[in-house]
Amino acid sequence: MTQTTEAVDNGIKENDTIIKIAGMHKWYGDFHVLQDVNLDVARGERIVICGPSGSGKSTLIRCINRLEEHQRGKIIVDGTELTNDLKNIEKIRTEVGMVFQHFNLFPHLTILENLTLGPIWVRKTPKREAEETAMAFLEKVHIAEQAQKYPGQLSGGQQQRVAIARSLCMKPNVLLFDEPTSALDPEMVKEVLDVMISLAREGMTMLVVTHEMGFAKSVAHRVLFMDYGRIVEENTPEEFFENPQHDRTKLFLSQILH
Ligand SMILES: Nc1ncnc2c1ncn2[C@@H]1O[C@H](COP(=O)(O)OP(=O)(O)OP(=O)(O)O)[C@@H](O)[C@H]1O
Ligand SMILES: [Mg+2]
Numbered sequence: 001m002t003q004t005t006e007a008v009d010n011g012i013k014e015n016d017t018i019i020k021i022a023g024m025h026k027w028y029g030d031f032h033v034l035q036d037v038n039l040d041v042a043r044g045e046r047i048v049i050c051g052p053s054g055s056g057k058s059t060l061i062r063c064i065n066r067l068e069e070h071q072r073g074k075i076i077v078d079g080t081e082l083t084n085d086l087k088n089i090e091k092i093r094t095e096v097g098m099v100f101q102h103f104n105l106f107p108h109l110t111i112l113e114n115l116t117l118g119p120i121w122v123r124k125t126p127k128r129e130a131e132e133t134a135m136a137f138l139e140k141v142h143i144a145e146q147a148q149k150y151p152g153q154l155s156g157g158q159q160q161r162v163a164i165a166r167s168l169c170m171k172p173n174v175l176l177f178d179e180p181t182s183a184l185d186p187e188m189v190k191e192v193l194d195v196m197i198s199l200a201r202e203g204m205t206m207l208v209v210t211h212e213m214g215f216a217k218s219v220a221h222r223v224l225f226m227d228y229g230r231i232v233e234e235n236t237p238e239e240f241f242e243n244p245q246h247d248r249t250k251l252f253l254s255q256i257l258h
Pocket of ligand 2: 057058059178
Protein backbone atom coordinates (compact mmCIF):
# COMPACT_ATOMS: atom_id res chain seq x y z
CA MET A 1 0.00 0.00 0.00
CA THR A 2 1.33 3.40 -0.91
CA GLN A 3 1.11 6.16 1.66
CA THR A 4 0.10 9.54 0.39
CA THR A 5 1.23 12.41 2.48
CA GLU A 6 -1.05 15.41 2.37
CA ALA A 7 -4.78 15.50 2.86
CA VAL A 8 -6.84 17.46 0.35
CA ASP A 9 -9.56 19.80 1.54
CA ASN A 10 -13.24 19.53 0.73
CA GLY A 11 -14.07 21.03 -2.68
CA ILE A 12 -17.53 19.53 -3.03
CA LYS A 13 -20.30 21.61 -4.58
CA GLU A 14 -23.05 20.03 -2.49
CA ASN A 15 -26.13 21.05 -4.46
CA ASP A 16 -24.67 20.45 -7.89
CA THR A 17 -25.12 16.82 -8.89
CA ILE A 18 -22.91 16.00 -11.85
CA ILE A 19 -23.67 12.27 -12.04
CA LYS A 20 -26.96 10.71 -11.02
CA ILE A 21 -27.45 6.97 -11.16
CA ALA A 22 -30.90 5.78 -10.12
CA GLY A 23 -32.23 2.21 -9.93
CA MET A 24 -29.67 1.08 -12.48
CA HIS A 25 -29.35 -2.55 -13.52
CA LYS A 26 -27.16 -4.27 -16.06
CA TRP A 27 -27.05 -7.82 -17.36
CA TYR A 28 -24.45 -9.66 -19.41
CA GLY A 29 -26.81 -12.16 -21.07
CA ASP A 30 -28.47 -13.89 -18.10
CA PHE A 31 -25.91 -12.66 -15.62
CA HIS A 32 -27.22 -9.80 -13.48
CA VAL A 33 -23.94 -7.93 -13.07
CA LEU A 34 -25.22 -4.63 -11.60
CA GLN A 35 -28.23 -4.66 -9.30
CA ASP A 36 -30.16 -1.55 -8.31
CA VAL A 37 -27.24 0.85 -8.24
CA ASN A 38 -28.05 4.31 -6.84
CA LEU A 39 -25.40 6.96 -6.67
CA ASP A 40 -25.35 10.75 -6.74
CA VAL A 41 -21.99 12.39 -7.31
CA ALA A 42 -21.63 16.10 -6.56
CA ARG A 43 -19.40 18.31 -8.66
CA GLY A 44 -15.94 18.27 -7.16
CA GLU A 45 -16.58 15.06 -5.26
CA ARG A 46 -13.96 12.29 -5.17
CA ILE A 47 -15.19 8.76 -4.74
CA VAL A 48 -13.12 5.62 -4.32
CA ILE A 49 -14.76 2.35 -5.32
CA CYS A 50 -13.41 -0.90 -3.93
CA GLY A 51 -14.58 -4.47 -3.57
CA PRO A 52 -13.67 -8.01 -4.50
CA SER A 53 -12.74 -9.11 -7.99
CA GLY A 54 -15.83 -9.60 -10.12
CA SER A 55 -18.07 -7.40 -7.95
CA GLY A 56 -18.83 -5.06 -10.86
CA LYS A 57 -16.55 -2.08 -10.20
CA SER A 58 -15.23 -1.79 -13.76
CA THR A 59 -18.65 -2.44 -15.24
CA LEU A 60 -20.17 0.34 -13.13
CA ILE A 61 -17.72 3.02 -14.17
CA ARG A 62 -17.73 1.83 -17.79
CA CYS A 63 -21.51 2.35 -17.84
CA ILE A 64 -20.98 6.01 -16.95
CA ASN A 65 -19.39 6.76 -20.32
CA ARG A 66 -21.29 4.09 -22.17
CA LEU A 67 -18.41 1.71 -22.78
CA GLU A 68 -21.06 -0.65 -21.40
CA GLU A 69 -24.80 -0.25 -21.75
CA HIS A 70 -27.20 -0.49 -18.81
CA GLN A 71 -30.63 -2.03 -19.32
CA ARG A 72 -32.74 -0.54 -16.55
CA GLY A 73 -32.77 2.68 -14.51
CA LYS A 74 -31.17 6.00 -15.27
CA ILE A 75 -27.71 7.45 -15.64
CA ILE A 76 -27.65 11.24 -15.99
CA VAL A 77 -24.38 13.11 -16.48
CA ASP A 78 -24.44 16.88 -16.11
CA GLY A 79 -28.11 16.98 -17.06
CA THR A 80 -27.84 14.64 -20.07
CA GLU A 81 -29.38 11.20 -19.78
CA LEU A 82 -27.54 8.25 -21.29
CA THR A 83 -29.93 6.68 -23.75
CA ASN A 84 -29.49 5.22 -27.20
CA ASP A 85 -29.44 8.76 -28.56
CA LEU A 86 -25.97 9.04 -30.08
CA LYS A 87 -25.89 12.79 -29.53
CA ASN A 88 -26.24 12.27 -25.80
CA ILE A 89 -23.57 9.58 -25.79
CA GLU A 90 -21.14 11.81 -27.68
CA LYS A 91 -21.84 14.72 -25.37
CA ILE A 92 -21.26 12.64 -22.27
CA ARG A 93 -18.08 11.11 -23.69
CA THR A 94 -16.60 14.57 -24.21
CA GLU A 95 -17.32 15.40 -20.57
CA VAL A 96 -16.20 12.17 -18.97
CA GLY A 97 -12.59 11.07 -19.32
CA MET A 98 -11.37 7.58 -18.51
CA VAL A 99 -8.00 6.24 -17.43
CA PHE A 100 -7.51 2.48 -17.68
CA GLN A 101 -5.27 -0.02 -15.94
CA HIS A 102 -3.36 -0.73 -19.14
CA PHE A 103 -3.00 2.87 -20.39
CA ASN A 104 -4.45 2.10 -23.88
CA LEU A 105 -2.07 4.44 -25.73
CA PHE A 106 -1.61 3.97 -29.48
CA PRO A 107 1.82 2.31 -29.83
CA HIS A 108 2.49 3.62 -33.36
CA LEU A 109 1.87 7.26 -32.44
CA THR A 110 4.23 9.51 -30.50
CA ILE A 111 3.22 10.73 -27.07
CA LEU A 112 2.32 14.12 -28.53
CA GLU A 113 0.25 12.50 -31.31
CA ASN A 114 -1.56 10.35 -28.75
CA LEU A 115 -2.52 13.54 -26.90
CA THR A 116 -3.64 15.56 -29.91
CA LEU A 117 -5.62 12.85 -31.71
CA GLY A 118 -8.87 13.31 -29.74
CA PRO A 119 -8.80 17.11 -29.64
CA ILE A 120 -8.08 17.37 -33.39
CA TRP A 121 -10.52 14.72 -34.62
CA VAL A 122 -13.27 14.84 -32.02
CA ARG A 123 -13.11 18.40 -30.73
CA LYS A 124 -11.98 19.86 -34.10
CA THR A 125 -9.27 21.84 -32.36
CA PRO A 126 -6.64 23.34 -34.71
CA LYS A 127 -3.45 21.24 -34.65
CA ARG A 128 -1.24 23.93 -33.25
CA GLU A 129 -3.58 24.74 -30.42
CA ALA A 130 -3.99 21.02 -29.66
CA GLU A 131 -0.22 20.66 -29.48
CA GLU A 132 0.15 23.62 -27.16
CA THR A 133 -2.51 22.23 -24.84
CA ALA A 134 -0.91 18.78 -24.99
CA MET A 135 2.50 20.17 -24.05
CA ALA A 136 0.98 22.08 -21.15
CA PHE A 137 -0.60 18.90 -19.78
CA LEU A 138 2.59 16.91 -20.35
CA GLU A 139 4.38 19.50 -18.22
CA LYS A 140 1.70 19.16 -15.60
CA VAL A 141 2.38 15.42 -15.33
CA HIS A 142 6.15 16.13 -15.42
CA ILE A 143 6.90 14.41 -18.68
CA ALA A 144 7.18 17.10 -21.37
CA GLU A 145 10.63 15.91 -22.42
CA GLN A 146 9.10 12.61 -23.63
CA ALA A 147 6.72 14.22 -26.15
CA GLN A 148 8.44 12.88 -29.28
CA LYS A 149 8.92 9.33 -28.01
CA TYR A 150 6.65 6.33 -28.58
CA PRO A 151 4.74 4.70 -25.70
CA GLY A 152 6.94 1.58 -25.79
CA GLN A 153 9.96 3.74 -24.95
CA LEU A 154 8.43 4.90 -21.65
CA SER A 155 8.11 3.20 -18.27
CA GLY A 156 4.69 2.08 -17.07
CA GLY A 157 4.43 5.00 -14.66
CA GLN A 158 5.33 7.44 -17.42
CA GLN A 159 2.80 5.87 -19.79
CA GLN A 160 0.08 6.15 -17.18
CA ARG A 161 0.89 9.82 -16.64
CA VAL A 162 0.64 10.27 -20.42
CA ALA A 163 -2.74 8.55 -20.34
CA ILE A 164 -3.92 10.99 -17.65
CA ALA A 165 -2.61 13.94 -19.69
CA ARG A 166 -4.43 12.56 -22.73
CA SER A 167 -7.71 12.55 -20.80
CA LEU A 168 -7.10 16.10 -19.59
CA CYS A 169 -6.58 17.31 -23.18
CA MET A 170 -10.28 16.63 -23.80
CA LYS A 171 -11.11 19.06 -20.95
CA PRO A 172 -13.35 16.63 -19.05
CA ASN A 173 -15.60 17.58 -16.15
CA VAL A 174 -15.31 14.12 -14.63
CA LEU A 175 -12.46 11.61 -14.65
CA LEU A 176 -13.01 7.89 -14.17
CA PHE A 177 -10.05 5.74 -13.18
CA ASP A 178 -10.09 1.94 -13.36
CA GLU A 179 -7.23 0.62 -11.21
CA PRO A 180 -4.77 3.12 -12.67
CA THR A 181 -1.83 1.88 -10.60
CA SER A 182 -2.42 -1.85 -10.38
CA ALA A 183 -0.39 -2.73 -13.49
CA LEU A 184 2.60 -0.68 -12.32
CA ASP A 185 5.78 -1.72 -10.59
CA PRO A 186 5.63 -0.55 -6.97
CA GLU A 187 8.21 2.21 -7.40
CA MET A 188 6.05 3.84 -10.08
CA VAL A 189 2.80 3.89 -8.15
CA LYS A 190 3.57 7.06 -6.21
CA GLU A 191 4.35 9.19 -9.27
CA VAL A 192 0.92 8.37 -10.71
CA LEU A 193 -0.90 8.86 -7.39
CA ASP A 194 0.82 12.22 -6.97
CA VAL A 195 -0.59 13.37 -10.31
CA MET A 196 -4.05 12.19 -9.24
CA ILE A 197 -3.70 14.02 -5.92
CA SER A 198 -2.84 17.24 -7.73
CA LEU A 199 -5.96 16.85 -9.89
CA ALA A 200 -7.99 16.33 -6.74
CA ARG A 201 -6.55 19.49 -5.27
CA GLU A 202 -7.70 21.42 -8.34
CA GLY A 203 -11.28 20.27 -7.80
CA MET A 204 -11.65 17.58 -10.46
CA THR A 205 -14.62 15.26 -9.94
CA MET A 206 -13.11 11.78 -9.73
CA LEU A 207 -14.42 8.23 -9.47
CA VAL A 208 -11.51 5.94 -8.80
CA VAL A 209 -11.58 2.16 -8.67
CA THR A 210 -8.50 1.35 -6.62
CA HIS A 211 -7.22 -0.69 -3.74
CA GLU A 212 -4.73 2.03 -2.81
CA MET A 213 -6.20 2.67 0.57
CA GLY A 214 -3.68 5.38 1.42
CA PHE A 215 -5.02 7.31 -1.57
CA ALA A 216 -8.60 6.67 -0.45
CA LYS A 217 -7.85 7.95 3.06
CA SER A 218 -6.17 11.16 1.99
CA VAL A 219 -8.16 12.08 -1.12
CA ALA A 220 -11.64 10.50 -1.16
CA HIS A 221 -14.72 12.19 0.22
CA ARG A 222 -16.54 8.86 0.10
CA VAL A 223 -15.57 5.21 -0.23
CA LEU A 224 -18.00 2.75 -1.83
CA PHE A 225 -17.73 -0.97 -1.31
CA MET A 226 -19.25 -3.24 -3.96
CA ASP A 227 -20.09 -6.90 -3.71
CA TYR A 228 -22.04 -9.09 -6.15
CA GLY A 229 -23.08 -6.15 -8.30
CA ARG A 230 -24.39 -3.95 -5.51
CA ILE A 231 -23.07 -1.01 -3.54
CA VAL A 232 -23.30 -2.63 -0.12
CA GLU A 233 -21.61 0.04 1.97
CA GLU A 234 -20.61 3.67 1.56
CA ASN A 235 -19.08 6.03 4.02
CA THR A 236 -16.43 8.64 4.67
CA PRO A 237 -12.94 7.11 4.55
CA GLU A 238 -12.58 7.52 8.33
CA GLU A 239 -15.76 5.60 9.10
CA PHE A 240 -15.22 3.10 6.31
CA PHE A 241 -11.83 2.02 7.57
CA GLU A 242 -12.35 2.45 11.32
CA ASN A 243 -15.90 1.24 11.59
CA PRO A 244 -16.95 -0.99 8.67
CA GLN A 245 -20.56 -2.16 9.01
CA HIS A 246 -20.96 -5.24 6.87
CA ASP A 247 -19.23 -8.57 7.37
CA ARG A 248 -18.17 -8.60 3.71
CA THR A 249 -16.55 -5.20 4.12
CA LYS A 250 -14.75 -6.32 7.28
CA LEU A 251 -13.49 -9.44 5.55
CA PHE A 252 -12.36 -7.46 2.50
CA LEU A 253 -10.53 -4.91 4.63
CA SER A 254 -8.87 -7.63 6.69
CA GLN A 255 -7.57 -9.12 3.45
CA ILE A 256 -6.13 -5.94 2.00
CA LEU A 257 -5.02 -4.10 5.16
CA HIS A 258 -2.53 -6.37 6.82
N1 LIG B 1 -18.14 -8.59 -21.37
C1 LIG B 1 -18.55 -9.42 -20.40
N2 LIG B 1 -19.39 -10.44 -20.66
C2 LIG B 1 -19.83 -11.25 -19.68
N3 LIG B 1 -19.49 -11.13 -18.38
C3 LIG B 1 -18.65 -10.13 -18.06
C4 LIG B 1 -18.14 -9.23 -19.04
N4 LIG B 1 -17.34 -8.34 -18.42
C5 LIG B 1 -17.34 -8.67 -17.11
N5 LIG B 1 -18.13 -9.73 -16.90
C6 LIG B 1 -18.43 -10.36 -15.59
O1 LIG B 1 -19.07 -9.39 -14.80
C7 LIG B 1 -18.62 -9.44 -13.45
C8 LIG B 1 -18.12 -8.10 -13.04
O2 LIG B 1 -16.96 -7.77 -13.78
P1 LIG B 1 -16.13 -6.45 -13.53
O3 LIG B 1 -15.03 -6.48 -14.50
O4 LIG B 1 -17.04 -5.29 -13.53
O5 LIG B 1 -15.61 -6.73 -12.05
P2 LIG B 1 -14.53 -5.91 -11.19
O6 LIG B 1 -15.18 -5.64 -9.87
O7 LIG B 1 -14.02 -4.77 -11.98
O8 LIG B 1 -13.39 -7.01 -10.97
P3 LIG B 1 -11.78 -6.84 -10.93
O9 LIG B 1 -11.47 -6.37 -9.52
O10 LIG B 1 -11.27 -8.23 -11.14
O11 LIG B 1 -11.37 -5.88 -11.99
C9 LIG B 1 -17.58 -10.55 -13.41
O12 LIG B 1 -18.21 -11.72 -12.95
C10 LIG B 1 -17.16 -10.71 -14.84
O13 LIG B 1 -16.76 -12.02 -15.11
MG1 LIG C 1 -12.17 -4.30 -12.77
